[in-house]
Amino acid sequence: MHMDNPPLEGVKVLDLTHVLAGPFATMILADLGAEIVKIEKPGVGDDSRTFGPFIKNESVYFMSLNRNKKSVTLNLKTEKGRNIFLKLVEKFDVVVENFRPGVMEKLGLGYDVLRRVNSSIIYVSCSGFGSYGPYANKPAYDIIIQGMGGIMSITGEPGRPPVRVGTSISDIVAGLFTAISIISALYKRNLTGEGCRIDVSMLDCQVAILENALARYLATGKVPEPLGSRHPSITPFEAFKTKNGYVIVAVGNNKLWKKFCEAIKKTELISDQRFKNNELRTKNYNSLKKILSKILAEKTTEEWIKIFEEKGIPCGPINTVDKLLNDPQIKARQMIVEIFKPKTGKIKAPASPIKFSNFEYRVRFPPPNLGEHTAEILKKFLSLTDQQIKKLREEKVI
Amino acid sequence: MHMDNPPLEGVKVLDLTHVLAGPFATMILADLGAEIVKIEKPGVGDDSRTFGPFIKNESVYFMSLNRNKKSVTLNLKTEKGRNIFLKLVEKFDVVVENFRPGVMEKLGLGYDVLRRVNSSIIYVSCSGFGSYGPYANKPAYDIIIQGMGGIMSITGEPGRPPVRVGTSISDIVAGLFTAISIISALYKRNLTGEGCRIDVSMLDCQVAILENALARYLATGKVPEPLGSRHPSITPFEAFKTKNGYVIVAVGNNKLWKKFCEAIKKTELISDQRFKNNELRTKNYNSLKKILSKILAEKTTEEWIKIFEEKGIPCGPINTVDKLLNDPQIKARQMIVEIFKPKTGKIKAPASPIKFSNFEYRVRFPPPNLGEHTAEILKKFLSLTDQQIKKLREEKVI
Numbered sequence: 001m002h003m004d005n006p007p008l009e010g011v012k013v014l015d016l017t018h019v020l021a022g023p024f025a026t027m028i029l030a031d032l033g034a035e036i037v038k039i040e041k042p043g044v045g046d047d048s049r050t051f052g053p054f055i056k057n058e059s060v061y062f063m064s065l066n067r068n069k070k071s072v073t074l075n076l077k078t079e080k081g082r083n084i085f086l087k088l089v090e091k092f093d094v095v096v097e098n099f100r101p102g103v104m105e106k107l108g109l110g111y112d113v114l115r116r117v118n119s120s121i122i123y124v125s126c127s128g129f130g131s132y133g134p135y136a137n138k139p140a141y142d143i144i145i146q147g148m149g150g151i152m153s154i155t156g157e158p159g160r161p162p163v164r165v166g167t168s169i170s171d172i173v174a175g176l177f178t179a180i181s182i183i184s185a186l187y188k189r190n191l192t193g194e195g196c197r198i199d200v201s202m203l204d205c206q207v208a209i210l211e212n213a214l215a216r217y218l219a220t221g222k223v224p225e226p227l228g229s230r231h232p233s234i235t236p237f238e239a240f241k242t243k244n245g246y247v248i249v250a251v252g253n254n255k256l257w258k259k260f261c262e263a264i265k266k267t268e269l270i271s272d273q274r275f276k277n278n279e280l281r282t283k284n285y286n287s288l289k290k291i292l293s294k295i296l297a298e299k300t301t302e303e304w305i306k307i308f309e310e311k312g313i314p315c316g317p318i319n320t321v322d323k324l325l326n327d328p329q330i331k332a333r334q335m336i337v338e339i340f341k342p343k344t345g346k347i348k349a350p351a352s353p354i355k356f357s358n359f360e361y362r363v364r365f366p367p368p369n370l371g372e373h374t375a376e377i378l379k380k381f382l383s384l385t386d387q388q389i390k391k392l393r394e395e396k397v398i
Numbered sequence: 399m400h401m402d403n404p405p406l407e408g409v410k411v412l413d414l415t416h417v418l419a420g421p422f423a424t425m426i427l428a429d430l431g432a433e434i435v436k437i438e439k440p441g442v443g444d445d446s447r448t449f450g451p452f453i454k455n456e457s458v459y460f461m462s463l464n465r466n467k468k469s470v471t472l473n474l475k476t477e478k479g480r481n482i483f484l485k486l487v488e489k490f491d492v493v494v495e496n497f498r499p500g501v502m503e504k505l506g507l508g509y510d511v512l513r514r515v516n517s518s519i520i521y522v523s524c525s526g527f528g529s530y531g532p533y534a535n536k537p538a539y540d541i542i543i544q545g546m547g548g549i550m551s552i553t554g555e556p557g558r559p560p561v562r563v564g565t566s567i568s569d570i571v572a573g574l575f576t577a578i579s580i581i582s583a584l585y586k587r588n589l590t591g592e593g594c595r596i597d598v599s600m601l602d603c604q605v606a607i608l609e610n611a612l613a614r615y616l617a618t619g620k621v622p623e624p625l626g627s628r629h630p631s632i633t634p635f636e637a638f639k640t641k642n643g644y645v646i647v648a649v650g651n652n653k654l655w656k657k658f659c660e661a662i663k664k665t666e667l668i669s670d671q672r673f674k675n676n677e678l679r680t681k682n683y684n685s686l687k688k689i690l691s692k693i694l695a696e697k698t699t700e701e702w703i704k705i706f707e708e709k710g711i712p713c714g715p716i717n718t719v720d721k722l723l724n725d726p727q728i729k730a731r732q733m734i735v736e737i738f739k740p741k742t743g744k745i746k747a748p749a750s751p752i753k754f755s756n757f758e759y760r761v762r763f764p765p766p767n768l769g770e771h772t773a774e775i776l777k778k779f780l781s782l783t784d785q786q787i788k789k790l791r792e793e794k795v796i
Contacts, residue, residue: 007586065609135727153716160555162644163626164553190585194402204728210722212566214746230562239541252539314536327546329528329531329601335602356579356594
C-alpha cells in the first residue's frame with residue numbers, strides 16, 4: 001500500500017454544526033482529508049461537549065464525532081465575530097450548518113450574504129425537515145424523525161409497542177447524505193467554478209431509505225408492519241433463541257433448506273408438504289417457527305454456528321458492543337482506532353469504513369479542545385497578530 | 399431555481415452490482431447525474447428482478463433501486479464478453495461490483511487487470527465483510543450483518559427477543575459509504591489523474607454508525623442494551639400509547655418538562671421530588687412511565703400532538719408507510735416521485751433527498767428492461783455495427 005495524499009486534501013470547510021447529523025457528516029469529510037474548522041460559541045461550544053458519559057470530564061459522545069477537526073471559537077452574535085466569519089468564508093470552500101431554518105439569516109449570514117463574499121462557496125444546511133415546507137420550523141430529534149419517517153412503524157415485534165432503532169439512524173443517514181451532497185458539489189465546482197446551496201432534511205433522508213417497505217406497500221396496498229427479526233418473504237430467515245443467546249440463520253433457497261434440515265438433524269422436514277418451498281415455509285411460518293425454536297434451543301450459539309458454517313449455511317451471532325470490539329474481522333480491518341488525548345489518555349472509536357488502495361486512513365489529530373485552534377486559524381487565514389487575537393479574546397469575540 | 403447540469407454529469411460508471419447495497423449506491427450516483435451502465439447476465443439479469451412483489455410481472459423491488467440507469471447484457475464468462483467489458487473499462491471512470499471477494503479475479507477481471515487497461519480507473523468493491531480478513535469469504539445478508547454489527551443488540555424491547563431494523567439498514571448504509579467513496583475518489587482523480595481501488599465492507603460500515611452505543615460502552619464499561627423506544631439518558635423521551643395509536647414526546651430539559659406537565663394537566667409533577675430534574679426522571683423512570691402512560695392513553699394521537707405543539711413541546715406521530723406518502727411535508731418537498739414505464743404505468747418511489755439550488759432532481763428515465771440499452775452502449779462506446787451486435791446476440795455474449 002502506498003500512502004498518497006487523502007482524497008479530499010486541500011478542501012476547506014467552515015463547520016457550524018453541532019451534536020450529531022452535521023458533525024457526523026463533517027467527520028466523514030475530515031477522515032477523507034478535508035480541513036474542518038469547527039466554529040464554536042466562546043465558552044460553550046458544541047452542545048454535545050456537555051453530553052455524558054464522560055472520561056476525565058471530556059464527553060465521549062463529543063469525542064466520538066469530532067476527531068480530525070480543528071476548533072475555533074467565534075461569537076457570531078457580535079459584528080466583529082461576523083466580520084471574521086465572512087473573511088474566512090472568502091478563503092473557504094464549504095460552509096455547513098445544522099441550525100433550525102432561518103437562524104443563519106437572522107445572524108445576517110444566510111446564503112445570499114455569503115455568496116456575495118465568495119460566489120463559489122458551497123453552502124449546506126442539514127435540518128430536521130429542511131428549509132421549506134409546512135414543518136420547516138418544527139423542532140426535530142432523531143426519535144421524532146424515526147417516528148414520522150416510517151422506520152419505527154416497521155421495526156419491533158408484531159403486536160408489541162414500536163421500538164426505536166438503537167442508534168440515531170435518522171441523524172446518521174442525514175449525515176451520510178450531507179457528506180455525499182458536499183463532495184458532489186465540490187466535484188462539480190472543480191469543473192465549473194460554480195458554488196451552490198444544498199438543503200438536506202432528515203425526514204427526506206428517512207423516506208429515501210425505506211426501499212423494500214415502500215415498494216411492498218406500493219405493489220400490494222398492504223401496510224408494512226414490524227416483523228421482529230424475520231424476513232417478510234423468506235423463511236427461515238431470522239434470529240432463533242439458543243441455549244445461551246441467539247443465532248441468526250438465513251436460508252434463502254431450497255438447496256440451503258435441505259442442508260439446514262440435515263444440519264439440525266430433522267431430515268423429515270425436507271419432504272414435509274407444509275415446508276416444501278419458500279412460499280409454503282413463509283405461509284406456514286407459525287408451525288415451522290414452533291418446530292425450529294424447540295430444536296435450536298438445544299445447543300449454544302457457538303455450537304450452531306460451527307454446525308451451520310460446516311454446511312455453508314449463512315448464519316451469525318448477535319454481537320453485543322463489547323464482543324464486537326474483539327471480533328477478529330473487525331480487528332483484521334483495523335476498524336477500531338485509538339485516539340490519544342493528553343487529558344484522557346487513549347480512547348477507542350470506529351475508524352473510517354472506506355479503505356482506499358492509495359490512502360491509508362489514520363486519526364491525524366484528536367477531537368479538539370474548545371477553541372484549541374483559534375489563534376492558528378486566525379493567523380493562517382487572516383494574518384492576525386498575537387496582539388489582535390489577544391484583544392478579540394478580551395472582547396469575547398473569540 | 400435555475401436548472402444547470404447535474405453535479406456528476408459526464409461521470410461514467412460500469413455497474414456490476416446486484417440486489418441492494420451496490421444498486422443503492424449507484425442509484426445515488428445516477429440521481430446526481432452520472433451515466434450508470436448496469437452490466438447484467440444475458441437472460442437473467444440482476445437477481446432482484448425476480449424478487450416480489452410485482453406489478454404486471456415487473457419487480458417493484460428492482461424498480462425501486464434502478465431508475466436513471468441503463469442496462470446492458472454481457473456474459474462475462476465468455477472471452478468475447480470479457481473483451482467487450484475491458485474495452486468499455488478503457489472509456490469509463492468507475493467500475494463497481496458487489497460480488498463475493500475473488501469473483502472478479504476468477505473472471506480475470508480483478509483490479510490488477512483493469513488498471514492495465516485504464517490506469518485511472520476507480521475500482522470499488524462492496525461486500526459483506528470486505529476483501530480481506532478471516533470472514534472475507536463468508537456469505538452475508540443484511541440480517542447477518544445487523545446481528546454481527548451490534549445494531550440488533552441495542553434494538554428492541556428490554557428482556558425480549560432481538561429485532562431487525564425494519565429496513566435493510568446494513569445494505570443501505572454500506573451503499574451510502576460506497577457512494578461517498580466513489581465521489582471522493584473522482585474528486586481526487588480530477589486533480590491527480592490517479593485511479594485507485596476501494597474496499598467497502600458492510601460490517602465495517604455498521605461499526606462506523608454505532609456512535610452513542612460505542613461511546614457509552616467505552617466510557618462506562620456497561621454493555622448497551624435495547625431500550626424499546628426510550629432514550630438512554632433523557633426522560634421522558636419516547637413513544638407513549640394513546641387512545642388510537644402512539645405519540646412520541648421528546649422532553650429534553652427542565653423548561654420543557656414544566657410545559658409538558660402543564661400540557662398534560664399534571665402540574666403537581668413539576669414539584670414532585672422524584673422527577674425534579676432529568677437525572678432523577680431517568681433514575682425513577684419506572685414510576686414516571688406508569689403515571690404518564692395512564693394519562694397519555696386518555697386522548698388520541700392527534701389531540702396530543704395539537705396540545706403539545708401549542709406548548710412548543712417536540713412531539714410527533716408514528717407514521718405507517720401509507721400515511722407517510724400523504725404527509726404534507728413529504729409532498730411539499732416532492733419526496734415521492736412518479737416513474738412511468740409503459741408496461742407498468744406510473745409507479746411511485748422516493749426521490750433523491752439532496753436538494754441543490756443549481757440542479758433540480760428528476761427521474762430522467764425509468765428502471766431499464768433487461769438489456770434495454772445494450773445496442774445503444776455498444777454502438778456509442780465501441781462503435782459496433784448492427785451486424786456485429788446481432789452476431790453477439792446469437793452467440794449469447796450479450
